[in-house]
Amino acid sequence: MYDQHIIYPGSVRNTDDGAGWQFGARLPYYRGQILSAVEDIAITVDGEKIAREQVRFTVRGRTFTLDELETEYVERWEFGEVAQVSVLRPGGLPAGEHQVTAAVQLRISYLPWSPVTSCTTGATIAPAHA
Amino acid sequence: MYDQHIIYPGSVRNTDDGAGWQFGARLPYYRGQILSAVEDIAITVDGEKIAREQVRFTVRGRTFTLDELETEYVERWEFGEVAQVSVLRPGGLPAGEHQVTAAVQLRISYLPWSPVTSCTTGATIAPAHA
Amino acid sequence: MTTPHDIKRGVSLYSYQYETFLRRMTLDDCIAHAASLGARGIEVVSEQSFTGFPDVPQAQIDGWFDSLERHGAYAQCHDMFLDVKLYKDRKLNFEEMVTSLKRDLRFAKRLGCRNVRVIVNTPPEVVVACVPLAEELDVRMGIEVHSPFHFDHPWILRYTELTRATGSDHVGYVPDMGMYTKNYPPVFRDRFLRLGATPKIVEYILEAHAARVLADYVLMDVRKLGGNAVDLQMAETLRHNIWSNPRRMLEFMPWIFNIHAKFYEIDDSGREPAIPYEEIIPVLIEGGYQGHLSSEYEGQRHIEDAFEVDGREQVRRQQDMFKRLLGEA
Amino acid sequence: MTTPHDIKRGVSLYSYQYETFLRRMTLDDCIAHAASLGARGIEVVSEQSFTGFPDVPQAQIDGWFDSLERHGAYAQCHDMFLDVKLYKDRKLNFEEMVTSLKRDLRFAKRLGCRNVRVIVNTPPEVVVACVPLAEELDVRMGIEVHSPFHFDHPWILRYTELTRATGSDHVGYVPDMGMYTKNYPPVFRDRFLRLGATPKIVEYILEAHAARVLADYVLMDVRKLGGNAVDLQMAETLRHNIWSNPRRMLEFMPWIFNIHAKFYEIDDSGREPAIPYEEIIPVLIEGGYQGHLSSEYEGQRHIEDAFEVDGREQVRRQQDMFKRLLGEA
Numbered sequence: 001m002y003d004q005h006i007i008y009p010g011s012v013r014n015t016d017d018g019a020g021w022q023f024g025a026r027l028p029y030y031r032g033q034i035l036s037a038v039e040d041i042a043i044t045v046d047g048e049k050i051a052r053e054q055v056r057f058t059v060r061g062r063t064f065t066l067d068e069l070e071t072e073y074v075e076r077w078e079f080g081e082v083a084q085v086s087v088l089r090p091g092g093l094p095a096g097e098h099q100v101t102a103a104v105q106l107r108i109s110y111l112p113w114s115p116v117t118s119c120t121t122g123a124t125i126a127p128a129h130a
Numbered sequence: 131m132y133d134q135h136i137i138y139p140g141s142v143r144n145t146d147d148g149a150g151w152q153f154g155a156r157l158p159y160y161r162g163q164i165l166s167a168v169e170d171i172a173i174t175v176d177g178e179k180i181a182r183e184q185v186r187f188t189v190r191g192r193t194f195t196l197d198e199l200e201t202e203y204v205e206r207w208e209f210g211e212v213a214q215v216s217v218l219r220p221g222g223l224p225a226g227e228h229q230v231t232a233a234v235q236l237r238i239s240y241l242p243w244s245p246v247t248s249c250t251t252g253a254t255i256a257p258a259h260a
Numbered sequence: 261m262t263t264p265h266d267i268k269r270g271v272s273l274y275s276y277q278y279e280t281f282l283r284r285m286t287l288d289d290c291i292a293h294a295a296s297l298g299a300r301g302i303e304v305v306s307e308q309s310f311t312g313f314p315d316v317p318q319a320q321i322d323g324w325f326d327s328l329e330r331h332g333a334y335a336q337c338h339d340m341f342l343d344v345k346l347y348k349d350r351k352l353n354f355e356e357m358v359t360s361l362k363r364d365l366r367f368a369k370r371l372g373c374r375n376v377r378v379i380v381n382t383p384p385e386v387v388v389a390c391v392p393l394a395e396e397l398d399v400r401m402g403i404e405v406h407s408p409f410h411f412d413h414p415w416i417l418r419y420t421e422l423t424r425a426t427g428s429d430h431v432g433y434v435p436d437m438g439m440y441t442k443n444y445p446p447v448f449r450d451r452f453l454r455l456g457a458t459p460k461i462v463e464y465i466l467e468a469h470a471a472r473v474l475a476d477y478v479l480m481d482v483r484k485l486g487g488n489a490v491d492l493q494m495a496e497t498l499r500h501n502i503w504s505n506p507r508r509m510l511e512f513m514p515w516i517f518n519i520h521a522k523f524y525e526i527d528d529s530g531r532e533p534a535i536p537y538e539e540i541i542p543v544l545i546e547g548g549y550q551g552h553l554s555s556e557y558e559g560q561r562h563i564e565d566a567f568e569v570d571g572r573e574q575v576r577r578q579q580d581m582f583k584r585l586l587g588e589a
Numbered sequence: 590m591t592t593p594h595d596i597k598r599g600v601s602l603y604s605y606q607y608e609t610f611l612r613r614m615t616l617d618d619c620i621a622h623a624a625s626l627g628a629r630g631i632e633v634v635s636e637q638s639f640t641g642f643p644d645v646p647q648a649q650i651d652g653w654f655d656s657l658e659r660h661g662a663y664a665q666c667h668d669m670f671l672d673v674k675l676y677k678d679r680k681l682n683f684e685e686m687v688t689s690l691k692r693d694l695r696f697a698k699r700l701g702c703r704n705v706r707v708i709v710n711t712p713p714e715v716v717v718a719c720v721p722l723a724e725e726l727d728v729r730m731g732i733e734v735h736s737p738f739h740f741d742h743p744w745i746l747r748y749t750e751l752t753r754a755t756g757s758d759h760v761g762y763v764p765d766m767g768m769y770t771k772n773y774p775p776v777f778r779d780r781f782l783r784l785g786a787t788p789k790i791v792e793y794i795l796e797a798h799a800a801r802v803l804a805d806y807v808l809m810d811v812r813k814l815g816g817n818a819v820d821l822q823m824a825e826t827l828r829h830n831i832w833s834n835p836r837r838m839l840e841f842m843p844w845i846f847n848i849h850a851k852f853y854e855i856d857d858s859g860r861e862p863a864i865p866y867e868e869i870i871p872v873l874i875e876g877g878y879q880g881h882l883s884s885e886y887e888g889q890r891h892i893e894d895a896f897e898v899d900g901r902e903q904v905r906r907q908q909d910m911f912k913r914l915l916g917e918a
């Protein structure tokens with residue numbers, strides 16, 4: 001559930017430092033999770049799959065690679081909390097319309113499988129300031 | 131169950147009229163069945179699959195094609211009863227060693243699938259009388 | 261000393277099916293064997309023990325009664341089937357199913373059986389429609405509560421609701437003790453190992469069974485562990501061979517007409533390693549059960565690939581166990 | 590007139606999760622809403638309503654007590670989880686699980702809750718190991734008997750066996766009424782149709798559900814009928830959303846500490862079309878149940894794709910139904 005709410009409305013934008021682009025992301029689950037439960041955040045933009053190594057996850061000021069999330073046993077992604085997911089890509093996304101998909105895979109302890117919940121949204125990247 | 135007992139021991143032989151070969155066959159199930167429940171008797175000899183149309187089933191003097199079995203709602207293949215299964219093949223099997231497999235598929239009313247039970251046996255065809 | 265009770269012993273001739281199939285025992289041999297153990301109530305899978313069903317030649321019926329009389333036994337229960345898939349392209353309709361069950365009630369009467377085992381796939385509405393005939397013939401219909409069903413499964417709850425609403429004491433249950441598979445049957449385990457199950461996965465399944473893990477979860481775990489087709493087949497048995505609480509029979513006792521004393525093996529120590537009769541029989545005594553414990557040996561299918569089947573020896577051992585647990589002699 | 594009883598009303602804040610997630614309701618709003626309905630016993634999924642679990646900042650705990658007091662409500666139950674898969678490469682061991690549950694017992698005490706909902710995947714041995722601490726803290730542990738489990742499932746039978754052997758009255762059950770899904774929930778059906786289920790197969794599944802056909806058989810039939818992935822998903826729900834008999838609670842009543850009054854929808858007529866509270870509540874009254882009916886709205890996940898979620902309205906309707914069935918006002 002919460003599929004349609006994973007990507008925070010209107011949050012897709014290029015990062016200020018020009019190193020890539022990012023969006024606000026909420027956990028598609030009914031309770032907060034310790035970060036080690038996040039098995040994957042698979043991102044697709046305009047049909048192109050982003051390599052896992054290019055993705056960063058930031059919550060309350062701490063930034064992790066997806067591999068680092070897997071061994072983080074204290075820090076949490078809280079219920080309804082907006083984390084920042086960023087994609088390393090020099091220059092970010094070109095200005096204009098884009099379609100972004102984020103698929104979050106969680107290892108839920110009482111389920112024998114790891115559910116994947118996915119959200120797709122259109123986003124407009126404004127032209128860079130001249 | 132009764133897998134190994136489908137083909138009656140020592141029963142594989144050429145028919146007297148030279149039209150093919152045959153063997154005695156028992157129902158691999160714990161109760162007699164109305165013939166319409168017999169969905170298939172798939173025969174393989176020396177790795178070669180026999181066409182369904184070449185197979186005949188004879189019980190207590192009545193002979194059926196496999197298609198005819200499917201609409202026979204009175205006659206039965208009784209528990210433990212040895213029926214004759216014959217294969218139309220002019221001249222029968224050549225003399226010598228053969229390997230015969232019979233796979234019986236039954237439509238059991240209380241099961242949601244139709245189980246297949248299969249039996250493989252070696253058989254020696256004696257040379258024809260000179 | 262055992263509490264006084266009125267439980268009777270019997271045998272379902274299903275137990276001797278392997279020998280019957282191979283023509284090593286006749287119907288008369290089966291009845292003689294059961295009776296020789298003092299298990300005088302005879303249950304019969306009619307389509308196994310007679311030919312030409314439902315128009316069994318009178319000579320066979322006469323033979324049945326002759327054997328019963330000669331060996332001091334009596335007819336107890338006819339096991340009925342419902343061939344809902346008689347036609348390949350459609351299922352039997354309601355009227356056809358009712359006709360089929362009525363035919364079996366009359367056949368049971370002809371065999372001298374007071375009880376009919378109604379197979380569990382029979383819709384309860386069909387059973388309800390046959391209540392008047394059952395009462396007229398004084399033949400009782402008992403649905404076989406057979407694993408994976410149990411008294412608290414929705415299918416049986418619905419049966420209870422509809423049949424109890426009739427107010428008839430000619431409609432009830434024939435519980436099959438397979439639903440009380442407390443320990444994983446060793447004969448299942450050994451057969452899966454012979455067929456090529458992975459020893460470590462077999463170990464895992466046995467542990468999961470003992471811990472009562474949900475069968476669906478075990479199946480998923482076995483897939484994750486890379487289990488082969490046989491491993492998966494073994495895991496599937498957890499769905500089909502369940503453990504439930506024998507004390508649940510107490511609530512339904514007035515309508516339990518017969519019991520399928522299913523067993524897979526009686527070992528050299530005289531116990532069924534999987535089905536705890538030493539727990540089950542005290543419940544039946546406590547509930548005042550008055551019907552039969554009808555031996556139903558089903559080990560043959562699990563050992564036939566590797567061992568000689570000996571239905572007689574197995575029934576003898578189970579009946580010895582019954583005598584002990586019932587406080588006979 | 591209703592029989593006198595001592596059943597209390599409450600709300601699990603799980604019911605307002607959608608509004609909480611979207612930051613449209615604060616914890617104080619949730620407590621205020623429940624209390625405004627006279628549902629004063631508050632149950633909380635702590636990892637949903639607080640942050641930093643288990644080290645929730647004291648300010649949040651203070652806020653919790655302030656809200657409760659201000660609105661005339663009180664802490665009833667803390668819903669605990671067991672993260673057995675915290676580590677990707679291994680499951681928690683026994684000691685780690687015990688430590689985890691003990692942590693939750695202390696957290697419940699800190700929240701002022703007398704009860705802990707123990708999630709159903711918790712091994713009974715872990716619960717048993719925590720009995721001394723539960724008694725010391727006077728916090729009661731209730732396993733959530735949650736569909737597809739039920740009181741007669743082997744997993745729960747084993748829990749009962751092991752926990753009753755302790756003799757403690759601090760260990761028991763929190764049954765979730767989802768196991769009494771008598772009718773197929775319309776919100777499930779409608780969502781599957783929106784997702785692309787085949788109308789004729791949907792019809793088939795609804796009929797099979799009403800006839801209480803074994804879920805495995807329905808699944809096989811849907812495959813045979815050529816069902817698509819959504820049809821199969823709908824058929825799978827028959828495995829997970831079961832019907833069992835609410836009267837089975839009677840045997841366990843002394844150890845039922847709280848009830849998850851699960852509901853998917855209260856329709857315009859004021860009824861839960863799937864879960865028959867008009868059957869369930871009389872059983873609770875008959876059994877002398879003294880705990881809470883804790884509203885647990887779970888419709889949001891079935892309608893969020895197409896409709897506005899309104900947890901408040903749904904809880905209000907369910908509490909109205911409770912008042913009616915409990916004979917209040």
Ligand SMILES: [Mn+2]
Binds near residue numbers: 406520
């Ligand atoms: Mn049986």
Ligand SMILES: [Mn+2]
Binds near residue numbers: 733735765849851
């Ligand atoms: Mn619940």
